[in-house]
Amino acid sequence: MIRRVQLAGVLGAASCGLITPAFAQDAGSVTLEVMSEEERRGLSWSEGRAALAGDIRVSRGRLDASARVVTLRNSVRHGGADAVVDLSVGTDWDLGAVRIRTDATGHAFAGARGRMDYVEAGVSASYAYGPLYATVGVIGAPSQRAIGGSNVYAYANANAGIPGTPLTMLAEVGHSSGSVRDPSRAQRLRPGGSYTNWRLGLEHRRDRLTIGVDYIGTEVSRTATASRFADQRNAGDRIVGRVQVSF
Template sequence: MNRRLQLASAIGAVTCGLVTPAFAQSGRSATLEVMSEEERRGLSWSEGRAALGGDVRVPVGRFDASARVVTTRDSVRHDGADAVVDLVVGTGWDLGAIQLRTDAIGHVFAGARTKADYVEAGVSASYGYGPLYATLGVIGAPSQRAIGGSNLYLYANANAGIPGTPLTVLAELGHSSGSVRDTFRAERLRPGGSYSNWRLGLEHRRDRLTVGVDYIGTDISGTGDASRFADRRNATDRLIGRLQVSF
């Protein structure tokens, strides 16, 4: 019952603090999504099981704020959390044809048995040419007890619409590294230490509906868990499906 109250409180805080103002401002957006699993950087955040998610984005002067709530299904990686709330405040600007962006990110876990929350900050540069849109970025988490040290994620991604069709091709490469203070908890975001991940996907977009399928993978071994946080069996190559509705 206590974990259900924590989950309800987290979702309620996001709903009251961000959803209501969003619909009173221009430039707002919201989405609802169902996926075969919640995946981040090649790692499953939902025990390899289906998940539900929703997000809202609100303009705040020169900044924008967003909140995303996703079910994590009693996640081993996040110490039994039922859901995660991602809170982001960021801003962007143009440097010629290049778009720059910075973000401050907080991850709040509802129902975790121990304190699992942590924060990150990111910076990225994007460039569009015809149907192609590419981004280079870095996301860093300073040393925190919840993740057993620091974490640094370098990534490059691109997407391109296929001319004459409603289809978009997506690709991403990333690499996670960082310092280790607690080897047990560091396995949470980096099972087995530093690793690389990849994604190749295809989306069909029509009006407000997006249907996608992704092939994702990592170079993490699927065996040899040294920590309950590692969950290596849900960090290997697999296919993920997703359905999203935008408002």
């Protein structure tokens, strides 16, 4: 686990080294969240059950680092893990009107049976136009035993505030693909093989409080032959709610 987290830090530091960070005052934030389930890329990481999360983020100039801890409720997808710790480092900079971001993340699973930890890195481009903020990006995980091969997630998302209201609309579509070395473990991140996911959401933001609800769906088949890591019953269309407080 330590080796993979160190690798994530090295990848992030390497990408950050290409950019000379601006000297700015240190900043930080803490976020606490409760949600009806921990969902990522249309898949439940907490077996469709409620989860708790805590984030801490610090930044200096363009360089930032974060740690997120989420309860997983003995997740079948992640070898019975009780929680996941996501450690990330990244940077962003402006290229004209477009904001480019690169980052690397190590995922460490507490209480899992066997080696479940893995690392990935991503790059994205964002553009704001009036109340609309849109992003396209790709996140790649090199071939690793824990995920049965490699994984590539390409996505596009957008959010826009509704004029005259405290509401924000959100939408996202993504596609997961990659190579397969171990068909059983590859279904952790791609149950049934490559698939597309989507999200439509609505958020109410007021001061430090955010309340959100999302409709989430995937094209993952519940009838296809699956491994013990797939958890296909928690990969279909559903509604997810969340409440977040930031400090």
